[in-house]
Amino acid sequence: MGRTSNAGKRLLEVAFDLIHDHSYGSVSVDQICSRARVNKGSFYYYYKSKTALVVAAYEERWRLKEPDYERVFALDAAPLERLSRWCEYVRSTQRERFRRYGHVCGCPYASVGGELATQDKKIQRTTQNLVERHVRYLAKAIEDARDGGDACVADPLKTAELVHSYVIGLLLRAKIYNDLKVLADLETGVFALVKVNPEKNPRH
Amino acid sequence: MGRTSNAGKRLLEVAFDLIHDHSYGSVSVDQICSRARVNKGSFYYYYKSKTALVVAAYEERWRLKEPDYERVFALDAAPLERLSRWCEYVRSTQRERFRRYGHVCGCPYASVGGELATQDKKIQRTTQNLVERHVRYLAKAIEDARDGGDACVADPLKTAELVHSYVIGLLLRAKIYNDLKVLADLETGVFALVKVNPEKNPRH
DNA sequence: CTGATTTATACGACCGGTCAACTATTTTTA
């Protein structure tokens, strides 16, 4: 079976970290290779292009993070509680990255999508896909909130898209200002968009 | 006074168009020069770096667009009417760019800010500044709406930031999906965030 | 031994940026 290696996996991790910390355009294949301690030749043994690596890296990242989403949106919590936990999850993720990288990094999927949507169809498709998976979790929670009388929305999916837009915008704003305080009102905004029945707000 | 030229101005226009159409990282100085029919030597006669050009280009762009904002947010219109007109202005701008470039381009300031906030302090400062100018127009309209009883918000500035976040997020989403239909619900979202008194909605 | 993996090196193209020489236009001066 030949020799074994985890160089491919290492490249995925390093690529995600580096690109999320900086940007696709400002991170070179050489940088990714040297940080992952993989030679350039090996890089192209595993991935046919920089684009292909990025697609794989972001899909792998989601695969790793999906269990967190399953937990945050677990059906045993009340719908509004799920949304509330998600807001806190987003903020704590950003706090952690701020500590690690020294600045606000924003939403990784939206960042790479925004940078490359008009450049690379494969990456565009990938980010669309990733966005959709996020939105599905939101939509389910919003639908349940509506059915339970906690929120007043007509179309849960549309509202989920609305909420998602708001959140990636807020993350982008936090990145531009490099300030986590921008995220302080995350939940307020989310709850305003799902028109939460005030007395049902879990933060009462 | 020596010979005269508009090469500097030409570079500003071309740089903005090219970068807005693609991205900062994927547009080279050579491309900008050849499209503007300016030699590289002249480029560096006018601007000391690619960064400096981008800063100048985006500031010039705002200078050009500010009259539109003055008109959209003119105080003779009712506050909610101003917000409504702004939504339509944003959408028509995107439609126009879609026709010209063949795809959704999103918010130029947020795009370049998101791409370079973690890379280049000068560009970060510039985009912060540009964002603030937008938000000020929004805040004034929201404040007036609140004072006129048309909206129910505690802090107009905070709400304006909320609205702005939502809109740049929506534009980012539209860019990722390359679909103007994403912007169909722009006004709905904005009005939800400013908690418009339903019967005062200008679209009744 | 076989074949999956890794190494080292090289490629030509292009990157952002520099520079000295050159041209065109206005201002100064005799």
Add this chain to the structure above:
DNA sequence: TAAAAATAGTTGACCGGTCGTATAAATCAG
């Protein structure tokens, strides 16, 4: 008023470095 000087802008070759890509040879597990 015409030559000279100063100013403003242009040119394209060139720099060292990095880009994404390629491949032949070496390595090593099964």
